[in-house]
Amino acid sequence: MSPMVSAARAGLARGWIELRQTFTNGQDLWNYLFPTVILLVVMVFMRNSTVPGTNFSLGSRTLPSALGMGIAFGGLITTAMALTVDREDGTLLRAKAIPNGMFGYLIGKIVLVTGMGVVSMVLQLTPGVFLLDGLAIGSPTGWLTLIWVLLLGMVATMPIGAIFGSLFSNPRSMGIMMLPLMGLIATSGIFYPITNFPAWLQWVAQVFPVYWLGLGMRSALLPDSMAAVEFGHSWRHLETVGVLGAWAILGLVMAPIVLRRMARRESGSSVAARREKAMQRIT
Template sequence: MSTGSALYAARVGLRRGGLEVRHTFTNSQDLWNYIFPSLIFLVVMFFMRGAAVPGTDFSLGSRTLPSVLGMSVAFGGLVTLMMSLALEREDGTLLRAKAIPNGMLGYLVGKLVLVAGMTVASMLIVLVPSLFMLDGIALTSVTAWLTLAWVLVLGLVATLPLGAIFGSLFTNPRNAGVIMMPVMGLVAISGVFYPIQSFPEWLQGVAQVFPIYWLALGMRSALLPDELAAVEIGESWRHLETVGVLSAWAVAGLVLAPWVLRRMARRESGSSVAERRERAMRRVA
């Protein structure tokens, strides 16, 4: 693959991804997928705002907001991309991309742009109303916005390759749902809805191995007052550790994802797609 052809494929993927992001805002099903989960989170945080973070008088609902945003980034990178790849592998979209020179590169770039755009849109749907509904959100300085930006970008780079890897492992998108159980388990122990210090130390250690905890912590460091760091592990926002863990996951994903995707693409054929379609039709029937 020449550098020029790879760059052209990447540009095509960027344009395709941008078009698909715009298309999602004109599709009623996609709009529902944006709005419904966001409404659930907003309702949960509204009813949590009367409770206080243990040891403080700060609203638990306000503390939950940035954690939910971090969770949304993780879900976008891990689950949304995984399901999209699994579905389009079954319907033959990946096989068509494989048949075009550098088509897999353009397809993957477009899909990354689409999922990143959807993730940012979902975050804004939750964040903007919350700024008016919840008290104590400290997104009022350049530093806070910069922190929000680097946590978002690094979080996407850490999770999108993992989503691509998981999506490549399943030929049946219905089987991809098995990933949801461990992901939800990680959300439960990562301090998204309640401070992680309430869990046993060994469980805290498990949560800190994975990106969800660090994404939630990074978002809290951007949106919450500095004094709230006192209720975190080590009484600090731990920015260096956040960068380190998310970067480690990003490097691992970026190294493994191309290899896994190439192996998956080599196995794609017209007969395998036809077989999966036949199985899907039998399930519908």
């Protein structure tokens, strides 16, 4: 068995173990359940409102949009947070010291973040189907669309998240990423159709993955008639693949370069210095 295959198998095993551990950790369970409950409560309150120009429930339209938002959030923030935590506690340094350890480490994080994203999606979608009306959940084509949007969305966002995680030396710096991401979510048609925004804001939103992930999930879970309220009166699958694919290519090209440079800077002294700063903050 080649060293790379062994590293990949070790990474898969590590990712699966870390994913299972999230079901036994109180904080991780809270991170699964709290956003789900908040989103479902918001959507239930929105279900009697309608999408402008239609009789369709705004809450039902928001559910698939929120699923797309969750993919973006997981790929960007969860990946970046995991990388900075592992830098601070020395996990990344230990992975670097093992032959092909960084490759196995990244495989493990892909499994972990993807698994967490799928679990969160199931937790939101399952009760949402019973609480909200009008979702097109009986179409095999819709489920296939959901799968490819999920996978392409992860590939488009996780490398970018890894790049940002490489730029920050401690998890407490993640607030710098949260503010612009919240702005993107607010302007990307997640909670309200983008066609009601100013034209310049529509174009800005369409540059980033958040809008396209929301659109892709809506195309998977909403009736075809709802495409009429979207930009261009279409689900624009080709454009979705194009934009998310462009972000994926950018991330896959840049992430290895940034990660290699970050790994070269990792040493026992740098980990010890970060730990000492962390202890000083605690005390």
